[in-house]
Amino acid sequence: DLGGTEICTTGDDPIFQHYPVCISRGKSKTSLEGDYHHIEISHDWTHASPCFKGYGAEAPICAFTDETFAGGRGISIITTPKRANYLASTQAFTAPDLVHGINPASDQPTTSKYEMRLVPGKGMGLIATSRIRRGDLIMANTASLMIDYRAFNELSVSQYTTLQEFAVTHLPPRHAAALLALSPHTTNTSHFTRAQLIDAIAATNGFDIDPTDNDPDQHHSFFVLFPDIARMNHDCRPNADYRYEPHRLAQHVRAVRDINPGEEITLTYIDPLGLRAARTGRLKNTWGFECACPLCSLGSATTGNGPEDAVGKARSAASDQRIERIIELRQKLQRVWKRDDDHDDDDNGLEDDNDTGGSDPSKTTSPAMAELLVTLYETERLWGGLHEAYILAALEYSGAGDAWTAIKYASLGLEWGIPMLGAADEDVVDLKKLAENPWGHWSWKRTVGKEGKRK
Ligand SMILES: C[S@@+](CC[C@H](N)C(=O)[O-])C[C@H]1O[C@@H](n2cnc3c(N)ncnc32)[C@H](O)[C@@H]1O
Missing domain, CATH: 2.170.270.10 (SET domain)
Incomplete structure (x- = not known):
């Protein structure tokens, strides 16, 4: 003592x-x-x-x-x-x-x-x-x-x-x-x-x-x-x-x-948004084990040449394609919908140089892109990140001036995000404001302009 x-x-x-x-x-x-x-x-x-x-x-x-x-x-x-x-x-x-x-x-x-x-x-x-x-x-x-x-x-x-x-x-x-x-x-x-x-x-x-x-x-x-x-x-x-x-x-x-x-x-011990080769390489190099999870095991059954294997390889390749699309869509949407007060401490993989500070509503994103992102997360069974896709969808719909769909996605973002991020998280607090009053939210009609025409 x-x-x-x-x-x-x-x-x-x-x-x-x-x-x-x-x-x-x-x-x-x-x-x-x-x-x-x-x-x-x-x-x-x-x-x-x-x-x-x-x-x-x-x-x-x-x-x-x-x-x-x-x-x-x-x-x-x-x-x-x-x-x-x-x-x-x-x-x-x-x-x-x-x-x-x-x-x-x-x-x-x-x-x-x-x-x-x-x-x-x-x-x-x-x-x-x-x-x-x-x-x-x-x-x-x-x-x-x-x-x-x-x-x-x-x-x-x-x-x-x-x-x-x-x-x-x-x-x-x-x-x-x-x-x-x-x-x-x-x-x-x-x-x-x-x-x-x-x-x-x-x-x-x-x-x-x-x-x-x-x-x-x-x-x-x-x-x-x-x-x-x-x-x-x-x-x-x-x-x-x-x-x-x-x-x-x-x-x-x-x-x-x-x-x-x-x-x-x-x-997951690693960022799951990686292609199969990158994920298995990371787990081997930094953790020292051959990943035996179902996704990594796809296409590597017994002989490596049987019909089951061909199906597995095709499923694995399809998963990689979805991941590539998710990374691309997420990056585009995040770049547009980054809050002014968010100082890149969120480990989202974006470089500071790419950040627009939320001040440059994009002409290249759309609600359809956000919907696709949600679907890809679901198809890929990336449940732990789904709240991110809902948050981006809520912002995109708010930006487009569609209040009710923005409220729908904001509610889903809160429902899925609060257990993962905690109620005090800055994104959660911001999303609550959006769910309660999209018309007064900073993202409201940001893409289309206040007159309703797309900028
Ligand atoms: C944090 S421990 C997990 C618990 C461990 N399995 C035990 O027996 O206590 C991490 C170790 O578990 C094994 N492991 C965890 N996930 C694995 C996976 N997906 N495939 C193969 N081995 C895995 C590896 O040996 C790794 O070094």
């Missing part, structure tokens, strides 16, 4: 000796006293590791654990003391009720919604055991292990794997065991040290999480483990999607369509 104590590394520790450090509560600033750097922390972490400082790096990086986080589930964070202080000042720590009880109970491996089973070609996976409705919350996980990307970029492999081992080892035993039971992707781990095993598990199961607006370290993302969600396999046409809630340090997974009992619950 660091409540009143000071923890110092021993100067002769072979691993930590180059950055001897004392961590204590309540010191006024980071300073060098004698042979030790003194680091102030503002939270009662139950454990804090010795620190490493990369060559030329601004700050040391350490592992901090709070065993009491989220009702005793615990959390470990590998980052700088300053950023650990920042995270400890956020609501997830200061308002514990917000994170209490959101994780699946650890003594209950199955819930009424799903259970873990072996899935051929994919290792373990989660299978629905009851009907799950579109938009329903399937599960939520608070972060177990958060790793500041600076650990990978500034420290040596032996340094960051030492911190990862410290971070996992000091979590409450049941939680640490759940992390250690996750897939390390490769089957032969008998020659791995514990630190190597933890590193392989982290690499196989982590999610990238961007810094929030208030985070003082805007340029450094986190790599985060959510161990129950990590059991969900990838599918290029998933039936669930995830959203991170920063104030809870928690990932939430919701159904993007109705899921029947017996169906596997899946997420």
Whole structure:
């Protein structure tokens, strides 16, 4: 307990000796006293590791654990003391009720919604055991292990794997065991040290999480483990999607369509708007596995020459053609209907140079294009992105001065978008205004002009 104590590394520790450090509560600033750097922390972490400082790096990086986080589930964070202080000042720590009880109970491996089973070609996976409705919350996980990307970029492999081992080892035993039971992707781990095993598990199961607006370290993302969600396999046409809630340090997974009992619950690990070769290449290169999802498996049955294979290849080629058309239509429509206050933080793949700031209503888009986009999303079973197509259709109809069809698509956009984006999302807030009063919305008759003639 660091409540009143000071923890110092021993100067002769072979691993930590180059950055001897004392961590204590309540010191006024980071300073060098004698042979030790003194680091102030503002939270009662139950454990804090010795620190490493990369060559030329601004700050040391350490592992901090709070065993009491989220009702005793615990959390470990590998980052700088300053950023650990920042995270400890956020609501997830200061308002514990917000994170209490959101994780699946650890003594209950199955819930009424799903259970873990072996899935051929994919290792373990989660299978629905009851009907799950579109938009329903399937599960939520608070972060177990958060790793500041600076650990990978500034420290040596032996340094960051030492911190990862410290971070996992000091979590409450049941939680640490759940992390250690996750897939390390490769089957032969008998020659791995514990630190190597933890590193392989982290690499196989982590999610990238961007810094929030208030985070003082805007340029450094986190790599985060959510161990129950990590059991969900990838599918290029998933039936669930995830959203991170920063104030809870928690990932939430919701159904993007109705899921029947017996169906596997899946997420996409990559942008699904990619051609088959790009998707399988990405999964192989960055994730290290041959995608065995139904779409990627089309046309690669048994011999590779049978009639079923020919049908599969044709279906796969048709899917690629639809994807190409979706990318093209979406880009055109997004370019026209970008809001003035939207500053390209939406990862929509558009370059800033292409943005018109919403001020240049296009003569090249039409409601028919938006309708086609909706149909293509549906045919391609891209349920997780369908709200985007509805939003664009609502704007396009509003731009054309067709209030009732704009209201129809705005309502659909809200119905499909709120579970995925959250009610506070800027696009959702804007869409609500459009659904309530298209005549007063910024997009109203923007394409045709106020006199009703097409501009
Ligand atoms: C985050 S884990 C998912 C859970 C994992 N199957 C388990 O047993 O715990 C990611 C690993 O699952 C496997 N996997 C996930 N989706 C897959 C897919 N579509 N095809 C083949 N393997 C997949 C790969 O081994 C991948 O490295």
